[in-house]
Amino acid sequence: xxxxxxxxxxxxxxxxxxxxxxxxxxxxxxxxxxxxxxxxxxxxxxxxxxxxxxxxxxxxxxxxxxxxxxxxxxxxxxxxxxxxxxxxxxxxxxxxxxxxxxxxxxxxxxxxxxxxxxxxxxxxxxxxxxxxxxxxxxxxxxxxxxxxxxxxxxxxxxxxxxxxxxxxxxxxxxxxxxxxxxxxxxxxxxxxxxxxxxxxxxxxxxxxxxxxxxxxxxxxxxxxxxxxxxxxxxxxxxxxxxxxxxxxxxxxxxxxxxxxxxxxxxxxxxxxxxxxxxxxxxxxxxx
Numbered sequence: 001x002x003x004x005x006x007x008x009x010x011x012x013x014x015x016x017x018x019x020x021x022x023x024x025x026x027x028x029x030x031x032x033x034x035x036x037x038x039x040x041x042x043x044x045x046x047x048x049x050x051x052x053x054x055x056x057x058x059x060x061x062x063x064x065x066x067x068x069x070x071x072x073x074x075x076x077x078x079x080x081x082x083x084x085x086x087x088x089x090x091x092x093x094x095x096x097x098x099x100x101x102x103x104x105x106x107x108x109x110x111x112x113x114x115x116x117x118x119x120x121x122x123x124x125x126x127x128x129x130x131x132x133x134x135x136x137x138x139x140x141x142x143x144x145x146x147x148x149x150x151x152x153x154x155x156x157x158x159x160x161x162x163x164x165x166x167x168x169x170x171x172x173x174x175x176x177x178x179x180x181x182x183x184x185x186x187x188x189x190x191x192x193x194x195x196x197x198x199x200x201x202x203x204x205x206x207x208x209x210x211x212x213x214x215x216x217x218x219x220x221x222x223x224x225x226x227x228x229x230x231x232x233x234x235x236x237x238x239x240x241x242x243x244x245x246x247x248x249x250x251x252x253x254x255x256x257x258x259x260x261x262x263x264x265x266x267x268x269x270x271x272x273x274x275x276x277x278x279x280x281x282x283x284x285x286x287x
Contacts (some may be wrong), residue, residue, distance in 0.1 A: 034220075147160065181211065221247040
């Protein structure tokens with residue numbers, strides 16, 4: 001099962017960057033229309049339907065682009081409203097962030113939003129409380145967990161590289177994790193974002209072929225060779241942000257030709273959830 005997803009955010013939504021602070025985003029030019037058109041045209045040419053996790057503040061500014069994604073037959077999910085990392089402790093602000101993103105997207109699409117992805121995959125053991133908020137807001141499917149460690153989160157105690165169910169006090173959520181592969185003694189993401197740009201294609205193809213399940217995720221900035229370069233990035237952050245952009249679109253073309261990709265919604269319908277693994281979130285949090 002190979003799933004493809006797009007995080008709909010701006011080219012300057014670089015987490016933990018000193019190049020912007022909140023309102024300074026308003027000073028940057030949007031390249032969303034250009035970037036999303038390129039992806040949508042590619043998917044149409046190859047008859048691919050994907051899941052698009054949209055930042056609420058971006059959707060509010062560009063509702064026509066969200067409608068274009070929906071009208072092309074793709075699924076719309078929430079990527080939060082402000083593209084903020086999940087904090088370690090519950091807060092009124094973050095509850096509002098989730099609610100606002102869902103409200104905006106539902107007003108634009110006219111459909112119930114049932115899926116969510118945390119910005120930066122910033123879900124870790126200390127903020128598992130978010131799942132209760134997601135259920136309260138009608139979310140049924142999540143794709144925020146990284147199997148292993150990531151830059152902003154990750155759950156290394158989770159070993160399942162395939163979809164599973166999370167049992168929470170007030171319900172159940174279906175989890176489509178970001179799968180990883182063991183490389184040089186540690187687990188690594190390989191099928192999305194900077195990892196996709198970093199690794200040579202033969203390794204990405206090999207690891208994807210050897211995975212019974214993989215979750216590919218991209219942003220339009222991963223392919224936008226004309227985007228401005230943010231100032232004041234440290235050398236490591238600059239490398240992670242811009243390395244491999246010139247060749248990434250060709251790699252994506254190879255990727256979608258080598259594998260058959262589906263949306264999360266299609267995968268959800270194909271999974272027999274009655275036989276899937278269920279993890280009790282309360283028991284996990286006590287480990």
